[in-house]
Amino acid sequence: MDNKVTVSRKAHFNAAHRLFKPEWSDEKNLEVFGKCSNPKYHGHNYDLVVSVTGTVDSETGFVLNLKKLKDIIYREIEEAFDHKNLNLETEEFKSLNPTTENIAIVIYNRLRPHIKADQELEIILYETERNFVKYSG
Amino acid sequence: MDNKVTVSRKAHFNAAHRLFKPEWSDEKNLEVFGKCSNPKYHGHNYDLVVSVTGTVDSETGFVLNLKKLKDIIYREIEEAFDHKNLNLETEEFKSLNPTTENIAIVIYNRLRPHIKADQELEIILYETERNFVKYSG
Amino acid sequence: MDNKVTVSRKAHFNAAHRLFKPEWSDEKNLEVFGKCSNPKYHGHNYDLVVSVTGTVDSETGFVLNLKKLKDIIYREIEEAFDHKNLNLETEEFKSLNPTTENIAIVIYNRLRPHIKADQELEIILYETERNFVKYSG
């Protein structure tokens, strides 16, 4: 028993996107991605679960202060993605296809530097209630 | 007791939109609608509850056949709105601001002709889990 | 302002059923009710919301004691329907087609005698998360 506990915090953001690879023709994009590649965009209410695993601090009884985690998620993810067009308004997705898989990886990479090195980080991202992905580096 | 029963069916669609009045300047749109007026759009998973109130048919035990209601919602609403940009790709919102209120009214007006005259229709539309509207004509 | 408040209690039961009218041929049952008429039955987790509207008792601050409502629902509905075959094991549905509409009406009629005459009763019954009905006499 190593006393490790996983602490999770839910957040969400609403964004527009389209599945699109700039190096492909419109026809190929449509063929592979179907209506998700609509050139005029569609959008989602993304639900995000950020989980951090580590030992419980015997002073505070916390793995980490959830208030601080909430602030990091707000600053690094919600301010960057909420009410945005992911393809046009975020640096990462100007060249990278904003699939749920890739958005989860980008979120992980944005949050990882703010989590202690000896703590593990896991991202669950819901594109809809029925489609979601998990990534932990 | 009049034996009236309300039958409800849930559906959903994912769409991009922006709150925007074409007759206002960008500044005024931004001032009134805030980040919801982002010119590059954002989006939502819209959840829709369609309710029909009427008497129960003593033959079938149905107010109406839910399979038929599901098909009407699919044809009139999902095909028109799902994976679309509401401002650019639907007739109604080229001139009408796509607030949740107005989208619910448009959905009501699209479905009303397909529901029997002596049955009542109510629309509940969730823009997010926390914001939703109800309209019944 | 009449100080009326509606108090609601959720319950559930799991049951087997088939949509079936004994006076119709198997062919007609199948034609009207489709796979819901499978002669070997299918089943659901039914979610039930029972709502009672009345004035707040100034002594207790209650419209009614929810503990008592919970007991009435348990005795009148859950004991009768939970883990049962509605068509074969409940008196009402031996001759009545167990559509969601009819089940809600039967539940209303079972509970109504146990609710005070000057209080209103409303039943919401979910057959699935997507299909549900409402009945209030």
Place this chain on the structure above:
Amino acid sequence: MDNKVTVSRKAHFNAAHRLFKPEWSDEKNLEVFGKCSNPKYHGHNYDLVVSVTGTVDSETGFVLNLKKLKDIIYREIEEAFDHKNLNLETEEFKSLNPTTENIAIVIYNRLRPHIKADQELEIILYETERNFVKYSG
């Protein structure tokens, strides 16, 4: 058709309380309210749905600006009730028994002055997922 639409906003607060009438003995409180009357308190995550019904403003497409409603709920309800002991730390419940019915009425009375006179207000308050009340004046 009067073009009336109902707009709803969800909020929540976490609070401690006990069901308790100061004018009754401890024995009578325990007899009527059971474990909900534990003198050392218990608590809930209260979920609140505030609904406002009115005509849609043809300028904005809004019944009311949800951002403003969110701010009113925060100021009048969340700041007063969140992370509080309702019996000890809110004026209304020093003398009034904090049943879900009474909390909903108090919330209605706190919000009513901030909603336009020609708009209707409805409060739904969940004490738990299974127990909830509705009040509209």
Place this chain on the structure above:
Amino acid sequence: MDNKVTVSRKAHFNAAHRLFKPEWSDEKNLEVFGKCSNPKYHGHNYDLVVSVTGTVDSETGFVLNLKKLKDIIYREIEEAFDHKNLNLETEEFKSLNPTTENIAIVIYNRLRPHIKADQELEIILYETERNFVKYSG
């Protein structure tokens, strides 16, 4: 970092069943399985989460095309189980007791041949909101 991502898809089916071992007497079945062994069956809305873990294809940004996974689940699971009596109408449960554990294993075995050998598969099956199982081979 191996760039592995888990992609999940939700589905559901409604079925009748009873817990029953043909080699036991009715008395022993009733003693071990209680009301879940009702000889006239009961039923559930089963919720299913199918998760596939693998590397992200750098061309598409997908672990796998969710549209294809949805089609596989429909063909292999929903067509076989939805609106069916599991004990009487599926090959596997004619001899195998349809506990949630066994249904999850059967679903895994039906889907495994359709998932690439270097991808992992996990099944979560909800019999009710409160009872669920997880299986990954």
Place this chain on the structure above:
Amino acid sequence: MDNKVTVSRKAHFNAAHRLFKPEWSDEKNLEVFGKCSNPKYHGHNYDLVVSVTGTVDSETGFVLNLKKLKDIIYREIEEAFDHKNLNLETEEFKSLNPTTENIAIVIYNRLRPHIKADQELEIILYETERNFVKYSG
């Protein structure tokens, strides 16, 4: 393939608490824990998921009888915590700070002796829908 399956059961309890370390001053408690340290307490609807992983018994088709797990959770957790003040009325939290992390560890330790030695146990505890922790020894 080792035929291991994880079986989960949901439960819940409603309790009052405050984050508080008796060896710290009120000022330090307030500084570190903010409004969660309100000396008059606040409260939550705690949702609990208990998961047990083991091999499926070939006789019963069960990892364990969920009815028995439900009874263990009721006796060891719900009776001890439901409608209680965690700081004042449970042995463990008289000296231990009732953070979600610590409550999950206490629940694990209370349940572990009742689960077979060759089965794994995992606790997920939701303090709110947005904040939750996981612990497995």
